[in-house]
Amino acid sequence: MPDLGNWDWKSKEKMIADTAEWKARFEDVWEPYVSPDGEKIASIVKIGEGEFNVCVNGETWEEPYEKLWYSRFSPDGRLTVLASKDMEWTMAVDGKAWENSYEYIWDTKFSADGKVIAATVKQDDVYGIAVDEKTWECSKELQSIASYVISPDGKTVAAIAQTVPLGQADLEGFLKGTWSVVVNGKPWQNNFVDLYGLTISNDGKKIAAEYRAAICDYGIVVNGAPWETTAGCTWEPVFHPNNNDVVTAPVRQGGRWFLATNGTFVWDKGFTNILYQTYSPDGERIAATVATSFAKWTVAVDGQPWRTKFGECVLQPYFNPDGTKVAAIAKDRGFWFLVVDGTVLGDGAYYDNIWPPVFSPDGDKVICKVEKHGKYAIAVNGKIWGSKYEALWDPVISPDGTKVLIRGIEDKKYYRRIVPLASM
Amino acid sequence: MKPTIAKREPVVDDAMDQTEAKLRPEQIQKVINEVIDKETGGRLWTYVNTCIHCGLCAEACQWYLSNDRDVSYAPVTKIKDTIWVMLKNKGAVDAAFIKRCAEIAYTECNLCRRCGMYCPFGIDIAYMLLVVRRICAKLDMVPLYLQDTVHSHAATMNQMWVKPDEWIDTLQWQEEEGQGYVPSARLPLEKEGAEIMYSVIGPEPKFLAQLLGNITAIMKVAGLDWTMPATAGWDNSNMAMYSGDFEVMARVERLHHETAQRLKVKKIVMGECGHAFRGAEYDGPTWMGWMKPPIPIVHAISFYYDLIKSGRIKIAKKAEGPITVQDPCNVIRNGGLGDKLRYIMNAVCAEFVDVTPNKRHNYCCNEGGGVINC
Ligand code: SF4
Numbered sequence: 001m002p003d004l005g006n007w008d009w010k011s012k013e014k015m016i017a018d019t020a021e022w023k024a025r026f027e028d029v030w031e032p033y034v035s036p037d038g039e040k041i042a043s044i045v046k047i048g049e050g051e052f053n054v055c056v057n058g059e060t061w062e063e064p065y066e067k068l069w070y071s072r073f074s075p076d077g078r079l080t081v082l083a084s085k086d087m088e089w090t091m092a093v094d095g096k097a098w099e100n101s102y103e104y105i106w107d108t109k110f111s112a113d114g115k116v117i118a119a120t121v122k123q124d125d126v127y128g129i130a131v132d133e134k135t136w137e138c139s140k141e142l143q144s145i146a147s148y149v150i151s152p153d154g155k156t157v158a159a160i161a162q163t164v165p166l167g168q169a170d171l172e173g174f175l176k177g178t179w180s181v182v183v184n185g186k187p188w189q190n191n192f193v194d195l196y197g198l199t200i201s202n203d204g205k206k207i208a209a210e211y212r213a214a215i216c217d218y219g220i221v222v223n224g225a226p227w228e229t230t231a232g233c234t235w236e237p238v239f240h241p242n243n244n245d246v247v248t249a250p251v252r253q254g255g256r257w258f259l260a261t262n263g264t265f266v267w268d269k270g271f272t273n274i275l276y277q278t279y280s281p282d283g284e285r286i287a288a289t290v291a292t293s294f295a296k297w298t299v300a301v302d303g304q305p306w307r308t309k310f311g312e313c314v315l316q317p318y319f320n321p322d323g324t325k326v327a328a329i330a331k332d333r334g335f336w337f338l339v340v341d342g343t344v345l346g347d348g349a350y351y352d353n354i355w356p357p358v359f360s361p362d363g364d365k366v367i368c369k370v371e372k373h374g375k376y377a378i379a380v381n382g383k384i385w386g387s388k389y390e391a392l393w394d395p396v397i398s399p400d401g402t403k404v405l406i407r408g409i410e411d412k413k414y415y416r417r418i419v420p421l422a423s424m
Numbered sequence: 425m426k427p428t429i430a431k432r433e434p435v436v437d438d439a440m441d442q443t444e445a446k447l448r449p450e451q452i453q454k455v456i457n458e459v460i461d462k463e464t465g466g467r468l469w470t471y472v473n474t475c476i477h478c479g480l481c482a483e484a485c486q487w488y489l490s491n492d493r494d495v496s497y498a499p500v501t502k503i504k505d506t507i508w509v510m511l512k513n514k515g516a517v518d519a520a521f522i523k524r525c526a527e528i529a530y531t532e533c534n535l536c537r538r539c540g541m542y543c544p545f546g547i548d549i550a551y552m553l554l555v556v557r558r559i560c561a562k563l564d565m566v567p568l569y570l571q572d573t574v575h576s577h578a579a580t581m582n583q584m585w586v587k588p589d590e591w592i593d594t595l596q597w598q599e600e601e602g603q604g605y606v607p608s609a610r611l612p613l614e615k616e617g618a619e620i621m622y623s624v625i626g627p628e629p630k631f632l633a634q635l636l637g638n639i640t641a642i643m644k645v646a647g648l649d650w651t652m653p654a655t656a657g658w659d660n661s662n663m664a665m666y667s668g669d670f671e672v673m674a675r676v677e678r679l680h681h682e683t684a685q686r687l688k689v690k691k692i693v694m695g696e697c698g699h700a701f702r703g704a705e706y707d708g709p710t711w712m713g714w715m716k717p718p719i720p721i722v723h724a725i726s727f728y729y730d731l732i733k734s735g736r737i738k739i740a741k742k743a744e745g746p747i748t749v750q751d752p753c754n755v756i757r758n759g760g761l762g763d764k765l766r767y768i769m770n771a772v773c774a775e776f777v778d779v780t781p782n783k784r785h786n787y788c789c790n791e792g793g794g795v796i797n798c
């Protein structure tokens with residue numbers, strides 16, 4: 001995490017930029033992004049035929065590009081944009097392009113503190129990961145990269161990569177395994193038919209994924225070593241937050257889903273589906289989204305489903321800091337609800353969209369961005385609080401837990417506001 | 425029960441021939457019984473036990489009709505020669521039999537579900553032939569062209585082995601093409617909170633990229649807030665649904681819907697593909713345990729109907745000459761969009777000539793069901 005303590009938690013309100021003025025200045029203004037600390041707002045802007053730039057707080061970068069896309073702020077507030085000039089692509093960071101350019105570059109990711117910037121690259125038809133401008137050196141010519149993960153400290157980057165070329169319609173070759181995991185440029189020794197759900201331990205020392213052993217035969221593999229048993233199907237594994245020897249994943253047996261840790265069922269009651277298993281911060285509890293039967297979705301905590309069920313879907317569960325409460329976003333009859341421990345918050349309030357909730361440190365308040373009738377607002381315990389915005393970003397709670405940073409556009413002006421949590 | 429005399433040229437398929445050589449009887453029996461016991465339930469038994477062998481379903485099937493009413497192509501015959509034998513023998517059948525089952529289920533039936541409308545009991549023969557496909561898929565007895573496509577879905581989450589960078593690069597190129605029609609058009613990638621996520625089938629970036637340029641222009645003219653993902657999850661097609669590899673099918677569908685959830689859109693608008701609609705609207709969500717897609721899916725026919733009817737897009741020039749239309753099974757018979765399709769045809773054609781039989785009584789194009797691949 002970046003050091004939130006350095007952010008300005010004192011200024012009650014700052015009007016950072018008037019985006020109406022941008023619309024008058026540029027041919028086209030794309031959707032804006034804001035920095036995590038709320039101090040900057042940026043849009044890709046069109047300045048002429050085949051000429052694009054980035055406008056940050058009203059100022060454009062020195063150099064325009066032929067194409068720009070995927071503007072994303074790093075956790076430490078640097079603006080990265082994928083940029084193209086003369087048919088070559090690179091990463092531009094705060095207006096300065098990486099020295100290397102590539103045939104293609106995409107999927108920017110960051111370490112937790114934002115100091116490390118990575119992206120997938122292709123050069124001369126060989127795929128790799130570039131980490132802070134340096135492309136992996138790999139003993140194999142990677143044929144493709146499906147996805148990658150980066151450890152919180154940014155020191156380990158692991159990718160699901162095709163390490164063996166495959167001819168057209170070569171079924172036999174495919175079933176021998178053409179995919180592997182490549183860690184900091186070094187492929188695992190074994191290949192797999194397919195790999196999915198790549199995940200990395202918090203200390204960056206272990207990598208886990210789902211693998212496909214054969215048609216309809218799946219398992220979990222950790223640092224190249226598969227679990228002893230395979231299953232009819234699996235979903236993505238997760239690591240225990242503080243113990244990289246412990247990996248948990250949903251596995252399907254006999255048409256029901258079970259939760260297994262290191263290959264052994266820990267939830268012996270089968271469900272119609274289990275998704276998004278999540279550890280509490282101390283690793284003592286597990287919550288997951290489950291369907292107890294067809295179209296009956298809820299959250300189960302340590303295997304016990306909530307009583308309240310939802311007809312359409314339930315998204316990922318979130319624990320509060322001490323692991324005693326669980327929140328989730330659920331959908332029923334076309335509307336979204338915020339649910340904590342099985343109770344719909346805000347007297348049954350429903351929304352057109354809800355973004356991931358954050359708990360206050362004491363767990364008393366749960367805060368999130370919501371959408372209703374085309375406007376955005378902050379909801380506190382499920383009820384709309386304060387202004388309605390044209391655009392809004394997720395609220396951030398200060399490290400001491402007393403204040404909330406709200407970043408939103410009102411009447412085309414972008415405001416950064418600090419609000420005492422107690423007043424919400 | 426005597427096997428039906430079927431006059432066919434011998435089928436040569438390297439993948440199926442190799443599997444036939446490898447399959448062991450006990451493996452076959454185990455898979456058949458597993459699928460029947462654990463995956464079918466009352467539906468299969470009801471159908472099997474309700475059928476009175478009257479043969480009325482025969483007249484429904486385009487395979488039967490276009491082969492001079494050869495009874496070996498009648499829907500009930502395809503059941504008699506496959507699942508009935510498996511049930512009667514409690515799964516004790518040989519590899520040659522499984523290969524013949526695969527020929528029947530994959531290449532002599534389109535899973536079009538026309539026969540179900542002609543059966544006095546509404547028996548869904550296509551469902552039973554999908555169970556046969558499921559058994560074949562678990563035994564890796566799948567035609568080479570289809571299995572290769574399923575492997576593509578499994579490895580890349582799209583139908584055509586399109587790599588991640590090729591996808592994004594194609595969209596960026598087609599954005600420029602769209603700007604050739606409407607200079608201010610944009611193909612917004614990864615725009616969280618847009619109203620619509622537009623999803624397509626693998627052949628669009630691979631062979632029919634101009635369709636992506638066209639939609640870029642159409643969305644601009646219609647004034648819609650839309651986006652496309654720059655990640656896997658963009659392909660709504662699903663040949664794994666047709667091979668019977670339901671685990672791959674579910675993974676593809678899950679990713680498609682989760683991509684829409686991640687982008688926080690209100691709906692997914694999809695291109696024209698009929699089987700993709702079936703997978704995204706029904707088969708995929710059902711396997712996942714969802715009552716319906718967690719983010720609603722709008723098929724291209726409904727989408728264009730709304731755009732034209734509301735005047736959001738106007739037809740500048742109608743296509744000349746007599747033009748007809750084939751009703752795709754999965755969106756017309758099984759999706760109810762026949763009238764909307766005709767509204768669009770009349771709006772874009774100077775002389776629309778309808779087919780008979782039409783709408784839900786249509787004939788399958790005979791490409792459906794994965795019999796022919798894009
Ligand atoms: S589903 Fe269609 S192709 Fe298959 S047997 Fe029935 S009518 Fe014939």
Ligand code: SF4
Pocket residue numbers: 474475476477478479480481482499500542543544545546547549
């Ligand atoms: S019409 Fe129905 S009852 Fe008659 S043979 Fe066909 S499936 Fe059986």
